[in-house]
Amino acid sequence: MQEELNSQIAQLQEQLDKLKKKVGKLENARKDQLSMAVVSGDLDKVMASMIIGIAAAAMDTKVKMFFSFWALSALRDEKKSAKGKNFISKMFGIMLPKGKNALKLSNMNMCGMGPVMIKHLMKKNNVLSLDDMFRTAGELGIEIIVCEMSMGLMGFKKEEFIDYPHLSYAGAATFVADAGESAAQLFI
Amino acid sequence: MMTQEELKALNVDKSVDARGTACPGPLLEAKKAIGTIEEGEIMEILSADEGTKVDIPKWCSKQGHDYLGTVEENGYFKIYMRKNEI
Numbered sequence: 679m680q681e682e683l684n685s686q687i688a689q690l691q692e693q694l695d696k697l698k699k700k701v702g703k704l705e706n707a708r709k710d711q712l713s714m715a716v717v718s719g720d721l722d723k724v725m726a727s728m729i730i731g732i733a734a735a736a737m738d739t740k741v742k743m744f745f746s747f748w749a750l751s752a753l754r755d756e757k758k759s760a761k762g763k764n765f766i767s768k769m770f771g772i773m774l775p776k777g778k779n780a781l782k783l784s785n786m787n788m789c790g791m792g793p794v795m796i797k798h799l800m801k802k803n804n805v806l807s808l809d810d811m812f813r814t815a816g817e818l819g820i821e822i823i824v825c826e827m828s829m830g831l832m833g834f835k836k837e838e839f840i841d842y843p844h845l846s847y848a849g850a851a852t853f854v855a856d857a858g859e860s861a862a863q864l865f866i
Numbered sequence: 867m868m869t870q871e872e873l874k875a876l877n878v879d880k881s882v883d884a885r886g887t888a889c890p891g892p893l894l895e896a897k898k899a900i901g902t903i904e905e906g907e908i909m910e911i912l913s914a915d916e917g918t919k920v921d922i923p924k925w926c927s928k929q930g931h932d933y934l935g936t937v938e939e940n941g942y943f944k945i946y947m948r949k950n951e952i
Contacts, residue, residue, distance in 0.1 A: 729890060732890050733889070736890055737897075737925050737929070738929065804887050805888045805889075814894065
């Protein structure tokens, strides 16, 4: 009788340990974190990314924004330039918007009239400007990760990017790893 | 949740006027202000942004604060909440 009981307890103990391990894994699997892949360099899409990021950070969610491809234009500092570029890189530099205030709209751009109108409306409706959004994002500790591969592809150099307090450089695997442990992921 | 009369009779410990900002400004203001009040104290957020009256309850439920209700004034909202220690 006693033996039977002991063996039952041992079995239960084993099951409990297994469950504990499983719960531990589940708890670690998804953090209160938002991972965003920002690929578009359109004013509207960069703006949407920043607003979502700021709202998430205001709710104490850790935010990591992976900037890649066309979105790199938004991170260029209009006052900075880099030396030692080859011909193609120089052409890319000239043809792409220099900085977040030079971005175009994905719709209704109308040779630059659209962005002017949107910025006017944003001001009128008390929406933060992109400059303010990046400043706020920095204060909230939002991380911006620059895709090294796109940077190389377009010939951008680290010295032409904005001064942002939480800027780092990484590859696609970093985004995949971050996204895997985040509760939410977005591709914009 | 409280009734409109109860909300109007509340003694507010902190008032945040975020009527000059659009989404997500009011949420940011609320986040900044919550650090300045104690557990159990009541804060009101004034916002002219319609989205805020939906956003603040979401924020409260995520952070474990009590959302008490919203009073609609002329052209803006007063959103009430009570701070809980997380």
